[in-house]
Amino acid sequence: MIDSDKIIQILYPILQKGFWVKALTGISVRQLLEDQFKLSGDFVDLKISTVFLNGKAVDNIDSAIVTDNCELALSGAMPGFVGAAMRRGGYYSSMRSAVSHVEEISKPPIQEGVVKIKLYNTLIPLLGLEFVRRGIVVPQADAAGLLGAELNPFIKTCPNTPDSYVITIK
Amino acid sequence: MEKILRVDMGAQGGPKTSLAPLGEYAGLGGRALTSAIVAKEVPPLCHALGAENKLVIAPGLLSGSIAANSGRLSVGCKSPLTGGIKESNAGGMASQTLAKLGYAAIVLEGIPKTDDIYTIFINKDAVKIDIDNSIKGLGNYALIEKLKAKYGDKVSYMSIGPAGEMKLAAASIACTDMECRPTRHAGRGGTGAVMGSKGVKAIILDDTGIAMRDPKDPAKFKEANKKWVDGLKKHPVTGQGLAAYGTNVLTNVLNEAGGYPTHNFTWGRFEGHTKISGETQAALEKERGGNPTHGCHRGCVMRCSGIYMDKYGQYLTKQPEYETVWAHGGNCGIDDLDTIAMLDRLDDDYGVDTIEMGATIAVAMEAGLAKFGDGEAAINFVNQVGKGTDLGRILGSGAAVTGKVFGVERVPVVKNQALPAYDPRAVQGIGVTYATSPMGADHTAGYAVGSNIMGVGGKTDALSPVGQVELSRNLQIATAAVDSTGMCLFIAFAVLDQPETFQALIDMINAFYGLNLTGDDVAALGKSVLKNEREFNKKAGFTSAHDRLPTFFTRDALPPHNIKFKVTDAELDQVFNF
Numbered sequence A: 001m002i003d004s005d006k007i008i009q010i011l012y013p014i015l016q017k018g019f020w021v022k023a024l025t026g027i028s029v030r031q032l033l034e035d036q037f038k039l040s041g042d043f044v045d046l047k048i049s050t051v052f053l054n055g056k057a058v059d060n061i062d063s064a065i066v067t068d069n070c071e072l073a074l075s076g077a078m079p080g081f082v083g084a085a086m087r088r089g090g091y092y093s094s095m096r097s098a099v100s101h102v103e104e105i106s107k108p109p110i111q112e113g114v115v116k117i118k119l120y121n122t123l124i125p126l127l128g129l130e131f132v133r134r135g136i137v138v139p140q141a142d143a144a145g146l147l148g149a150e151l152n153p154f155i156k157t158c159p160n161t162p163d164s165y166v167i168t169i170k
Numbered sequence B: 001m002e003k004i005l006r007v008d009m010g011a012q013g014g015p016k017t018s019l020a021p022l023g024e025y026a027g028l029g030g031r032a033l034t035s036a037i038v039a040k041e042v043p044p045l046c047h048a049l050g051a052e053n054k055l056v057i058a059p060g061l062l063s064g065s066i067a068a069n070s071g072r073l074s075v076g077c078k079s080p081l082t083g084g085i086k087e088s089n090a091g092g093m094a095s096q097t098l099a100k101l102g103y104a105a106i107v108l109e110g111i112p113k114t115d116d117i118y119t120i121f122i123n124k125d126a127v128k129i130d131i132d133n134s135i136k137g138l139g140n141y142a143l144i145e146k147l148k149a150k151y152g153d154k155v156s157y158m159s160i161g162p163a164g165e166m167k168l169a170a171a172s173i174a175c176t177d178m179e180c181r182p183t184r185h186a187g188r189g190g191t192g193a194v195m196g197s198k199g200v201k202a203i204i205l206d207d208t209g210i211a212m213r214d215p216k217d218p219a220k221f222k223e224a225n226k227k228w229v230d231g232l233k234k235h236p237v238t239g240q241g242l243a244a245y246g247t248n249v250l251t252n253v254l255n256e257a258g259g260y261p262t263h264n265f266t267w268g269r270f271e272g273h274t275k276i277s278g279e280t281q282a283a284l285e286k287e288r289g290g291n292p293t294h295g296c297h298r299g300c301v302m303r304c305s306g307i308y309m310d311k312y313g314q315y316l317t318k319q320p321e322y323e324t325v326w327a328h329g330g331n332c333g334i335d336d337l338d339t340i341a342m343l344d345r346l347d348d349d350y351g352v353d354t355i356e357m358g359a360t361i362a363v364a365m366e367a368g369l370a371k372f373g374d375g376e377a378a379i380n381f382v383n384q385v386g387k388g389t390d391l392g393r394i395l396g397s398g399a400a401v402t403g404k405v406f407g408v409e410r411v412p413v414v415k416n417q418a419l420p421a422y423d424p425r426a427v428q429g430i431g432v433t434y435a436t437s438p439m440g441a442d443h444t445a446g447y448a449v450g451s452n453i454m455g456v457g458g459k460t461d462a463l464s465p466v467g468q469v470e471l472s473r474n475l476q477i478a479t480a481a482v483d484s485t486g487m488c489l490f491i492a493f494a495v496l497d498q499p500e501t502f503q504a505l506i507d508m509i510n511a512f513y514g515l516n517l518t519g520d521d522v523a524a525l526g527k528s529v530l531k532n533e534r535e536f537n538k539k540a541g542f543t544s545a546h547d548r549l550p551t552f553f554t555r556d557a558l559p560p561h562n563i564k565f566k567v568t569d570a571e572l573d574q575v576f577n578f
């Protein structure tokens, strides 16, 4: 049995760099976080203060829509003026409007898909284990260093994308 | 803290000291005081390294008290880098010690008639100025070790390395930290060169036998300080995120936003960002027996700093901050934390500003002097600065000089000072601050106190460029005020979100001095500081043409989002309309 701190310590480079999960797409970021990932509304509102969708800072997680193959980066509150500017819906968010997420007019279909998740800072210890228990998919190149070590028994070649591994720790 | 110590280094017969009450400067501290003295007493057109310039060292209004996070020091002068007024802010123990000794400021004036090197020792009984040529040329680490043999490790030291002695425009002034290491620097603007021009290598501050400063109303002060500490501790950034990961926690987020300047501001993302992120840095520090949660001075409850050990578990440097990791990391294409930490150590030892050096090395790389990503070359460049080779002196003069010498157009400076770690094309509001701050490009000039809370602005139209200008204006005003209290600017995160924490700060100042200040008074203080600074710069020859970003920011789109800086010149000229 490996303790959870150790798992996070081993996986934090991958959790920052990004991993893929299966999810329903065509729904809002909030729906993804709360309905699909089963996070509480309080957790989403209080702990996930900075959200990027495809590299653009999101202000409204109720209207921003995740699409198949999109990238979602999640972060706790960030320091400094720029950190404050990056927060969703924050007072200074207009200062980074050049990199703010703008919603598409056409709504994508609701369908099964995959989403790339990146976890930053305080959310690595808070959410990392949850995702790993559900199973994460990572490019083989990113996970090569894990083979032959403690997590080896939990790593399998991905049946859908053979150049990736699935890591699942129950 | 009712007196100013003046040291005339150029006096007949050797340096002379004089003591005077605060007089017309009463009520001022920190940046408000340094900028008031420089604006009033330094001829704006003087040479920054000449006898007419003054180096003003001032603790903040609450430094030396038990107020949490109140130990930041302001160092002011005419800047040899920008040619304008400068306030450079440092952590470390000097501010607390100087305030406890009762000095509102030390002012170094004149230049000595000989090449001798001086130390200034100050304790409760005396001010002693000595010639000590045995310390000439020493790096800050060796210098402090040597001085410790004489003065011990219970005192605070301010010192310059070889870069300051050579009067290089990127030279910093080091302040020792809680472990008596020279790791906290008044880095920006070449203050170390001005100290070098005065012939002063080290100032030793000894507060033995002196208690913390007493507030006028101890009960009210204690209550306000408790609310203050509670506010800092309960906030998710100041209470948790900063302590766990330090300021370098910003690397991943800025990179994600496409606003992380990479390879001398040519790209907004850095491939190796996770290798040098705050998350990775904190894990490495823990693994090596360092400490990712550490204060830069006693009394800090947020502790954004840390201790960085090398791969053998030996102390190498303090935890490099976000700006340093960016400047020497992504900006130079370097993705190795040990190399970045070594560069930080060398910068601290030779006494140069890490932001200016990183930006300069990236310009040198763009000029073809080395390849982006070549860590060994970067270390060699900084060593050349320390040795004072011809190339080293060019690099130690900053990015603007280096760009000129090597024919590089893309030189990221405003008023000759290098831009910090946020690309203004991605975060346009900070571009407004970079362009217009009297300090030159400076992220801390508009760092963040809720301008809505302070009542200096009010809500603005979130999507119009005017909003950017107004927000930048309000932030610059608020920051100037905070810099005058001696508070670390990182308190801003708590103050931004929690009005009661901002009120606790005002209550502390009021209880300490027996005043009745309101948020409006604090805003008025910030405005007057900026006015002093703008006025000085105007007389020094600065015009609105200096309040601009380099052309490439408006001309070249920044990948991956392909954005340009869009705030117009006319809008930039509105920032100081108050």
Ligand code: SF4
Residues within 6 Å of the ligand: B069, B091, B294, B295, B296, B297, B300, B301, B302, B303, B304, B305, B488, B489, B490
């Ligand atoms: S928060 Fe960081 S910079 Fe501010 S006083 Fe504490 S250690 Fe120093």
